[in-house]
Amino acid sequence: MPIVSELMTYPVKGCAGVPLAEADLTPAGLPHDRSFMVVDERGVYRTQRKDPLLAVIRPEVSSDGAQLILRKRGVESVHIEVDTTSPRRDVDLFGAPFLGIDQGDAAAGWLSEALGTDCRLVRVPPEHNRMVEGLTPGTSGYADSSPLHVLSLATFNDLNERLAAAGKPPMPMSRFRPNMVLDGWHEPLTEDRVRRAEVADTELGFAKLAIRCAVTMVDQETGAKAGPEPLRTFASYRRVPEGGVAFGSKFSVIRTGKLAVGDEFTVTEWAEDGEWAGDRAR
Numbered sequence: 139m140p141i142v143s144e145l146m147t148y149p150v151k152g153c154a155g156v157p158l159a160e161a162d163l164t165p166a167g168l169p170h171d172r173s174f175m176v177v178d179e180r181g182v183y184r185t186q187r188k189d190p191l192l193a194v195i196r197p198e199v200s201s202d203g204a205q206l207i208l209r210k211r212g213v214e215s216v217h218i219e220v221d222t223t224s225p226r227r228d229v230d231l232f233g234a235p236f237l238g239i240d241q242g243d244a245a246a247g248w249l250s251e252a253l254g255t256d257c258r259l260v261r262v263p264p265e266h267n268r269m270v271e272g273l274t275p276g277t278s279g280y281a282d283s284s285p286l287h288v289l290s291l292a293t294f295n296d297l298n299e300r301l302a303a304a305g306k307p308p309m310p311m312s313r314f315r316p317n318m319v320l321d322g323w324h325e326p327l328t329e330d331r332v333r334r335a336e337v338a339d340t341e342l343g344f345a346k347l348a349i350r351c352a353v354t355m356v357d358q359e360t361g362a363k364a365g366p367e368p369l370r371t372f373a374s375y376r377r378v379p380e381g382g383v384a385f386g387s388k389f390s391v392i393r394t395g396k397l398a399v400g401d402e403f404t405v406t407e408w409a410e411d412g413e414w415a416g417d418r419a420r
Contacts, residue, residue: 140322140403142337143291148315149199149206150174150259151280152185152192154358155315156199160398163340165391166278167285168317170199174206174261175238175280176249181229183280184257186353191253191361206241208248216248222264229260231280237263272345273333276390284345284388288329289316293386296326300371309368312358314350316386320403329387334407339395344409347384350376354385 146155147168153176161168176184176192186192198207199220206218218241226237238260240246249257262279270276270283278285289311298308311319318337320329333344350372355365372383 140290140320142318142397142399142401142403143321144311144316144319145397145399146315146317146319147171148317149197150176150192150195150208151183152176152189153195153197153208154193155312156197158399160396163391163394163397165276165285165394167281167391170203171285171317172279172281173199173203174241174259175229175231176253177229177238177258177260179256179258181227181238181258181260183229183231184253186356187351189253189255190356190363193356193358194361195249195252206245208245208252210252213248213252216244218242218245218259220261222261226263227260232282236268236280237266239263270345270390272388272390274343274345274390274392276343276345284390286318286342286389286391287314287316287348287386288318288320288332288342288389289314289348289386290320290323290326290329292323292328293326294319297368297371297385300375301367304371306367306371309354310358313354313356313368314386315353315358322403330384331409332387332405332407333409334392334405335389336404336406338397338401339393340391340397341393341406342389343392345388345390347378348386348388349378349382350385351382 145158148155149170151172196209209215229236229238241259245259335342357364376383378384
């Protein structure tokens, strides 16, 4: 039976993750995950696809969510009192309209300097109720889609074995930005066959495969693009009929509760024989 070996939340979409030893799982995933998003002056989302330097910004959110600290090497950090009451503004996430609460000029100025382009920072409003599709529909903040990205060490190690066989260097786990890493399965891609699972007090439902993009080619320590791997290797064995390549799986939260590193990941329902998770990839 696999166990949870890592938990990681990403408070600011595109920025560095924050490791957790334990957490209260919410309907939208781990605490504060993608609660904040960097946008341009028009409110259009910014991600590492076009702004890879987001990777080197390290956020920290207080336990009560009232304060946010942004850090970057060589730049003085900024402390922000999180605003959840100001008027909402329109924001764009992959062409879909949402609302956000602007976090003020100090945050905007700091991010603009750190990224070298004009930016604003927004937070999801308390009433944010975005629904995302999948085999198990769910809700999330400003994540690309479903709230919980699960990746097993078996799947990760299989990739690095393929890279080594081709004479290429291994990839670090940070390239794939998982929320939950599982240790204990011997077969790679096992997470693709899970349909329901329990972790401590919580219950998860499979939503879809995680379709990978150019963010996997960004060095998460330097913010530099370092392609073409791993997308080139993924293309040799992880293409999906709908287009793109898959690595890891996305889950929705069926039941909230507490979970922690070291908890068992108990599968309560598997995909039926012949059912391929790629049928639900989006």
